Amino acid sequence: xxxxxxxxxTLSASVGDRVTITCRASQSISGWLAWYQQKPGKAPKxxxxxxxxxxxxxxxxxxxxxxxxxxxxxxxxxQPDDFATYYCQQYNSYWTFGQGTKxxxx
Amino acid sequence: xxxxxxxGGGLIQPGGSLRLSCAxxxxxxxxxxxxxxxxxxxxxxxxxxxxxxxxxxxxxxSVKGRFTISRDNSKNTVYLQMNxxxxxxxxxxxxxxxxxxxxxxxxxxxxxxxxxxxxx
Numbered sequence: 726x727x728x729x730x731x732x733x734x735t736l737s738a739s740v741g742d743r744v745t746i747t748c749r750a751s752q753s754i755s756g757w758l759a760w761y762q763q764k765p766g767k768a769p770k771x772x773x774x775x776x777x778x779x780x781x782x783x784x785x786x787x788x789x790x791x792x793x794x795x796x797x798x799x800x801x802x803x804q805p806d807d808f809a810t811y812y813c814q815q816y817n818s819y820w821t822f823g824q825g826t827k828x829x830x831x
Numbered sequence: 832x833x834x835x836x837x838x839g840g841g842l843i844q845p846g847g848s849l850r851l852s853c854a855x856x857x858x859x860x861x862x863x864x865x866x867x868x869x870x871x872x873x874x875x876x877x878x879x880x881x882x883x884x885x886x887x888x889x890x891x892x893s894v895k896g897r898f899t900i901s902r903d904n905s906k907n908t909v910y911l912q913m914n915x916x917x918x919x920x921x922x923x924x925x926x927x928x929x930x931x932x933x934x935x936x937x938x939x940x941x942x943x944x945x946x947x948x949x950x951x
Contacts, residue, residue, distance in 0.1 A: 757935045757937075759937040759938070761876075761938075763876075768925055768941035768942065768943055768944055769876065769925075769938075769941055770941075771937065771938065771939050774931070774937045774939075780939070812875065812876055814876075814937065814938070816929075816931070816935055816936060816937050817935065819878065819881070819889065819891075820866070820868075820878040820881075820938075821878065822875055822876040822877065822878070823875070824875045825875045825876075
């Protein structure tokens with residue numbers, strides 16, 4: 726089974742900050758990685774697929790990069806609506822999620 | 832517009848059974864990979880099961896032999912039959928539609944979720 730490890734688990738930031746979340750896979754997943762945003766009491770929302778492709782309707786301040794085993798999600802300028810939990814997910818072999826990164830207000 | 836509406840959650844005693852339904856609209860379930868993903872209270876996301884467009888089904892190890900995924904093409908609905916429920920199955924269960932390229936598909940659409948609580 727492919728394991729996904731995100732860091733950090735919690736991130737404190739201010740509006741306007743540049744934020745980076747890292748996701749590591751236990752084996753190569755090529756570029757088969759997605760990122761999701763989840764707010765309390767809501768279903769996850771797709772942000773990025775194929776490591777770096779922005780889902781339609783998602784603001785351009787979100788970007789993804791990486792391949793193989795190392796991936797990052799970057800928010801270029803954090804907005805009030807971005808305080809949420811973010812999950813990476815591999816879909817190279819079935820599906821596995823990272824444990825999540827909570828972005829909270831500093 | 833794609834919509835997924837889950838129903839069937841509730842409070843059930845350990846060892847009991849429950850069937851979740853996911854009614855889809857805006858697309859045809861039989862032409863897509865449909866999955867169930869769960870989230871225990873305060874925890875992360877866990878993929879549970881998938882039914883492929885060709886009918887193949889797969890499960891995460893912890894539910895094999897207890898859960899069964901199926902679909903009714905005439906109702907455009909996906910089901911998750913859950914038997915021998917345990918306390919650790921307590922979670923919000925989400926129905927998802929996967930899209931992508933070939934065998935590499937991610938979860939583009941999610942339902943609102945239905946809560947399953949296993950407790951005596």
